[in-house]
Amino acid sequence: MSLFGTKEKEEIKNLKEDIQKLEKELENTVITENKLSSIIKEQEAEIQKLKKSPFDKQFEKITLEFDRVKQENFILREEKNNLEKELLESKDLLAQVKKELEDLKKSGGEKTFGEPKYKVLIKDLYSARKHDEFKKICENLGVVYVDELENFDFDKLVEEGHSKIKIMNAKDLYLQFKNNEYSYEVKEYIAYGHKVSKLFFRYRSFIAYLKEHKIEYISQLENFDFNQLKEEGFSEAQIKKLKEKLDEYNNLRRI
Numbered sequence: 104m105s106l107f108g109t110k111e112k113e114e115i116k117n118l119k120e121d122i123q124k125l126e127k128e129l130e131n132t133v134i135t136e137n138k139l140s141s142i143i144k145e146q147e148a149e150i151q152k153l154k155k156s157p158f159d160k161q162f163e164k165i166t167l168e169f170d171r172v173k174q175e176n177f178i179l180r181e182e183k184n185n186l187e188k189e190l191l192e193s194k195d196l197l198a199q200v201k202k203e204l205e206d207l208k209k210s211g212g213e214k215t216f217g218e219p220k221y222k223v224l225i226k227d228l229y230s231a232r233k234h235d236e237f238k239k240i241c242e243n244l245g246v247v248y249v250d251e252l253e254n255f256d257f258d259k260l261v262e263e264g265h266s267k268i269k270i271m272n273a274k275d276l277y278l279q280f281k282n283n284e285y286s287y288e289v290k291e292y293i294a295y296g297h298k299v300s301k302l303f304f305r306y307r308s309f310i311a312y313l314k315e316h317k318i319e320y321i322s323q324l325e326n327f328d329f330n331q332l333k334e335e336g337f338s339e340a341q342i343k344k345l346k347e348k349l350d351e352y353n354n355l356r357r358i
């Protein structure tokens with residue numbers, strides 16, 4: 104008998120399709136990047152060739168051609184750099200989707216999410232590098248939470264000269280979020296908070312203690328008695344830092 108219900112099977116199917124699409128995109132991006140690298144090498148060879156003819160009778164013509172090829176090469180390099188960034192983002196996204204699929208399989212489709220407990224920050228939803236410009240805009244405007252985008256004028260940003268593609272991508276992502284179309288990881292965060300290992304990654308002893316006591320998410324620390332850590336050898340100063348870290352997190356993110 105299958106551990107998965109109809110909904111879980113459909114989600115697994117969708118995740119597998121996403122993985123196939125991303126793998127195809129990665130393959131195409133690598134091919135394009137290799138072609139660009141080849142063109143850049145040819146252009147550089149042409150530049151070097153032109154450099155060696157400074158006393159040619161057609162010096163002026165060669166100089167103009169040299170500048171043209173140099174500019175074209177610069178543009179190609181920019182395009183190649185952008186492709187490399189997209190490739191890295193695609194790899195990260197592919198790894199994330201695969202992890203979601205694995206998590207879903209491990210959970211046996213039984214994990215449920217209750218009422219939202221944590222607010223999603225702009226930097227959480229727009230974590231990909233391609234959204235850096237939009238994150239910076241939000242930061243300058245003092246927009247911290249995704250909920251604050253409810254009446255946000257995305258079109259105005261385009262009118263002000265910002266990249267239409269980047270702004271529309273940001274808008275589409277917000278609309279998906281509003282329609283509850285977001286990753287398993289985001290669903291998990293909204294219900295349980297981040298994993299303790301993410302918040303307390305610098306405090307290995309504390310993470311080890313929490314792991315031993317089956318505490319995986321921040322929400323599980325809601326009534327945690329930090330004083331019991333004294334028996335485990337934690338100092339007053341260490342305990343104070345841990346409590347401050349948790350309070351800071353909850354003040355920023357807790358609903």
